[in-house]
Amino acid sequence: MFTDFQDKSLLAFSGGPDSVFLFHKLVEEGKVFDIAIVDYGLREQSKEEVAYAKALSDQHGITCFVKSARSSGNFSESMGRKIRYDFFRKIVEEGGYSQLLTGHQLNDQIEWLFMQMSKGAGLTEMLGLKNVSVNRGLKVVRPILNYSKDEVLEYLDTHSIQYFIDESNNTDIYTRNKFRNSFVNEFVSANQDGIKKSLSYLNKDKSMLESNLSVDSIQLEDLYVANISGRKDEEIVRIVDKSLKERGIVMTNGARQTLLKDNKLEVGSSRVNVLRAGDFIYIYPKETGGKPIPKEVKSVFKTAKIPPGIRKYIYKTNTYESLLKFVI
Numbered sequence: 001m002f003t004d005f006q007d008k009s010l011l012a013f014s015g016g017p018d019s020v021f022l023f024h025k026l027v028e029e030g031k032v033f034d035i036a037i038v039d040y041g042l043r044e045q046s047k048e049e050v051a052y053a054k055a056l057s058d059q060h061g062i063t064c065f066v067k068s069a070r071s072s073g074n075f076s077e078s079m080g081r082k083i084r085y086d087f088f089r090k091i092v093e094e095g096g097y098s099q100l101l102t103g104h105q106l107n108d109q110i111e112w113l114f115m116q117m118s119k120g121a122g123l124t125e126m127l128g129l130k131n132v133s134v135n136r137g138l139k140v141v142r143p144i145l146n147y148s149k150d151e152v153l154e155y156l157d158t159h160s161i162q163y164f165i166d167e168s169n170n171t172d173i174y175t176r177n178k179f180r181n182s183f184v185n186e187f188v189s190a191n192q193d194g195i196k197k198s199l200s201y202l203n204k205d206k207s208m209l210e211s212n213l214s215v216d217s218i219q220l221e222d223l224y225v226a227n228i229s230g231r232k233d234e235e236i237v238r239i240v241d242k243s244l245k246e247r248g249i250v251m252t253n254g255a256r257q258t259l260l261k262d263n264k265l266e267v268g269s270s271r272v273n274v275l276r277a278g279d280f281i282y283i284y285p286k287e288t289g290g291k292p293i294p295k296e297v298k299s300v301f302k303t304a305k306i307p308p309g310i311r312k313y314i315y316k317t318n319t320y321e322s323l324l325k326f327v328i
Helices: 017-028 043-058 076-096 104-118 148-156 173-214 231-246 253-262 295-303 308-314 320-327
Strands: 007-011 031-037 064-068 132-135 138-141 218-222 223-227 265-269 272-277 280-285
Touching: 007 223, 017 148, 031 043, 031 076, 031 138, 043 064, 064 320, 104 173, 138 320, 148 173, 218 320, 223 308, 231 253, 231 272, 231 280, 253 265, 265 295, 272 308, 280 308, 280 320, 295 308, 295 320, 308 320
Parallel strands: 007 031, 031 064
Antiparallel strands: 132 138, 218 223, 223 280, 265 272, 272 280
16 A cells, blocks of 8 residues: 555654554554654643554554654644644654655545635645655655545544544534545545545646646755746746645635735735746745844845845855855
8 A cells, every 4th residue: 555655754642543554554564664643732631642652653663753842822723723834844854764754544634635625725725635746855645535534433443543633623623623524534535536536636736736836846955946927817826826835835715815905915824825927937835033134145146136124044054055056
């Protein structure tokens, strides 16, 4: 099932059925991996989930990384995601892991599809969950996207494997839960064979569309720059959308319109800016403060028509020489 895996992967573990299912499938196939789990301290059960993760890893002789992220005040899905992925990225980078594995499955794909459809998204956005993607340099692999929730639970129950159910998933506090609890699980259960075929066809169509978006670009730290000379507005939007997805950010229809109207976009809580200047699109973290830029460097920036908004970031990261070679 996982023939294309490189050794030494890190599994994002939660104790829920999906990650437990993936854990045991990896063990069955003799894959080399460790696991990482985050305890947000929001549920009493989370302590049991961490204890289970440690016991399971000890049983199979693998390492279990644990992060305790005690939160205060309002806690959102986006906050939780950032905490998780910052934790996972650090482990992968410092531990020399090839990729991060996640337990997203078929029902998750359909939830995502309907959520994006409700926002007026196009094909590329609706099929945002891919088997392999790159998030700010972190390779993320989703090996069980073709397994439905029913298939996951059937396997676990047949083999008498313990797993935990997060009771917060049964509430409609989060938008995702509304879709899941209202109709997605029932819809997938009744139509999973047809859904799998449709997703296969749609992803092939998507690949054909994206193959036409090859663009001359450069990645410097968290700065992405693409040459968009001669590109149509819709192509520019798709180039930006693809890059933002690699950072775990999905563009809304309103964000697209803002970018085309104003030639710039600030992605709120993610503190990521998009700027269109001349023949180039710049996507970069919002940078404040830092040491002043010397006059001679400012002069070079001005001559090269480097937009003021990104100058602090490229000076701070010492990437301006590489950028100048690309844009001049």
